[in-house]
Amino acid sequence: MDALARLAESFIGLFQEGADFFVALLTGIIPLLLVLLTFVNALIRFIGPERIDRFAVFAARPGITFLPLRYLVLPVLAVFFLTNPMAYTMGRFLPERYKPAFYDSAVSFVHPPLGIFPHVNPGELFVYAGIAAGLTRLDLPLGDLAIRYLLVGLVVILIRGIVTEAITAIMMGRRTGAGSSEETAEGARA
Amino acid sequence: MKGLTALLERIGRSVGGIVGALYQAGRDAVETVLRNVLPFMVFISLVIGIINASGIGDFIAETLSPLASSAIGLIILTVIVALPVLSPLLGPGAVIAQIIGTLLGSEIARGNIPPQYSLPALFAINPQVGCDFIPVGLALGEAEPETVEVGVPAVLFSRMITGPIATVIAYFASFGLYSGD
Numbered sequence: 001m002d003a004l005a006r007l008a009e010s011f012i013g014l015f016q017e018g019a020d021f022f023v024a025l026l027t028g029i030i031p032l033l034l035v036l037l038t039f040v041n042a043l044i045r046f047i048g049p050e051r052i053d054r055f056a057v058f059a060a061r062p063g064i065t066f067l068p069l070r071y072l073v074l075p076v077l078a079v080f081f082l083t084n085p086m087a088y089t090m091g092r093f094l095p096e097r098y099k100p101a102f103y104d105s106a107v108s109f110v111h112p113p114l115g116i117f118p119h120v121n122p123g124e125l126f127v128y129a130g131i132a133a134g135l136t137r138l139d140l141p142l143g144d145l146a147i148r149y150l151l152v153g154l155v156v157i158l159i160r161g162i163v164t165e166a167i168t169a170i171m172m173g174r175r176t177g178a179g180s181s182e183e184t185a186e187g188a189r190a
Numbered sequence: 191m192k193g194l195t196a197l198l199e200r201i202g203r204s205v206g207g208i209v210g211a212l213y214q215a216g217r218d219a220v221e222t223v224l225r226n227v228l229p230f231m232v233f234i235s236l237v238i239g240i241i242n243a244s245g246i247g248d249f250i251a252e253t254l255s256p257l258a259s260s261a262i263g264l265i266i267l268t269v270i271v272a273l274p275v276l277s278p279l280l281g282p283g284a285v286i287a288q289i290i291g292t293l294l295g296s297e298i299a300r301g302n303i304p305p306q307y308s309l310p311a312l313f314a315i316n317p318q319v320g321c322d323f324i325p326v327g328l329a330l331g332e333a334e335p336e337t338v339e340v341g342v343p344a345v346l347f348s349r350m351i352t353g354p355i356a357t358v359i360a361y362f363a364s365f366g367l368y369s370g371d
Contacts, residue, residue: 018239025231030223037219038212045211085323091331100341103327104348107320111284111312123226124284126234127316130292131308137299140368148309152363156313156356164348171340 028136029129033118040119049081056093070098071161072154075106084110084121100168105161112153115146234292242296250293255302258294261361264307264314265354272353274346277318290315309364310357317353321346 055077059069078087087106091099110121114128128149132142241247257263271280280286294311297303303311320327324342333341 014240014243015236016239017243018235018237021238021242022231022235025235029231030227033227034216034219034223037222038216041215041218042212045215085327085330088327088330089332091328091333094331096334096337099328099331099333099337100324100344103320103324103331103341104345107323107327111316111319119222122222123230124288125227126230126288127284127291128312130234130288130290130295131298131312132295133292134295134298135305135308135368138301138305140305144367145308148360148363148367149312152309152313152356152360155359156352159355160348160352163352164344167348168340168344171344175336175340 025129025133028133029125033122033125036117037119037122040117044081047081052077052081052090053093056090060094060098062095067162068158070094071101071105071165072158075102075109075157075161076154078106079109079113079120080117083119084124097168097172098165101161101165104164105157108157108160109153112149112156115142115149230288234288237289238292238296241293247293247296251297251300251302254290254293255297258297258311258314259303259307261310261358264310264357264361268314268317268353268357269350271315272317272349274343274350277321277346277349278324279322280318282322284316284319287315287319305368306364309367310360313353313356313360317349317356321349 052074056074059066059074074090075087078090082089084107087110088103090106091102094102111124111127113120114125115132118125128146132145135142135145241250257267271277291312294303294308294315298305298308324345325338328338328341
């Protein structure tokens with residue numbers, strides 16, 4: 001009987017640990033998240049997400065000088081106002097050869113702002129919040145990490161856009177450059 | 191008198207509009223939390239609870255902590271996660287990234303990983319972001335099927351390069367993080 005009781009206790013203990021963790025998350029994350037989400041939702045409502053359509057048309061122009069607009073400003077605005085996954089619809093304003101790079105750049109920005117703007121991707125909050133929870137338990141402030149995550153994210157999405165644009169250009173060139181006889185060989189290799 | 195009523199009406203209307211928008215924003219926020227955040231919180235609490243209470247946590251700590259507490263280890267982790275074969279499998283819902291992130295978080299709390307490694311770790315666990323979603327994401331951008339054919343491998347190959355670059359940048363950007371005081 002005693003053994004059974006101990007077994008039951010350790011069984012419950014397995015989940016009590018999880019329950020304690022849940023309460024810590026609940027009190028630590030949810031209240032701020034709710035208030036912040038309400039604010040940003042209202043802000044987006046007042047500004048009107050349809051306005052970035054016009055900007056997207058402008059940013060879609062070719063040329064090196066538009067690189068930062070294409071792979072930095074546009075993905076940031078798209079992710080902030082349209083959030084994951086609707087942000088990727090902004091790709092429709094870009095020419096085909098830029099679309100993969102824009103997607104790469106936009107999708108890479110759905111996590112870096114989570115420390116400050118969790119509304120962009122609340123369903124995947126724990127990519128950031130999981131690591132942040134550890135720092136909270138050490139009584140370390142999160143502001144520094146949140147802002148650095150955001151800033152490094154900006155640099156990374158620009159690099160991703162440029163690199164992916166180059167790779168896409170090479171792969172598309174190979175595809176159109178290959179003659180009909182070479183095309184089958186190319187296909188066999190791939 | 192007529193001007194005054196018109197003014198009052200306009201004020202009333204705009205205040206009503208603002209309050210209505212704020213109220214709706216609050217409603218959306220609660221719904222997002224109920225639908226997307228709380229279920230994942232419960233799931234991750236269960237996983238972490240079992241991992242910690244059963245002792246698997248110690249095993250993971252022994253294998254993961256050394257990897258996550260040096261620059262080289264983090265880059266190795268990035269390269270593994272960014273492999274074009276693995277990255278689309280690890281992507282969905284960012285579940286893997288979220289679980290590994292939470293595990294690393296508890297290791298940071300236990301003192302096994304120095305806090306300044308939190309920044310590069312955020313990038314090391316996530317070079318596969320969106321790799322499972324490329325065709326859908328491109329379709330949302332109204333891309334032609336030929337673009338999707340080229341785009342999927344282009345993004346996957348690009349991550350092999352930009353994944354480790356991101357971790358290295360984050361490593362250098364973490365200097366001075368949680369060590370000043």
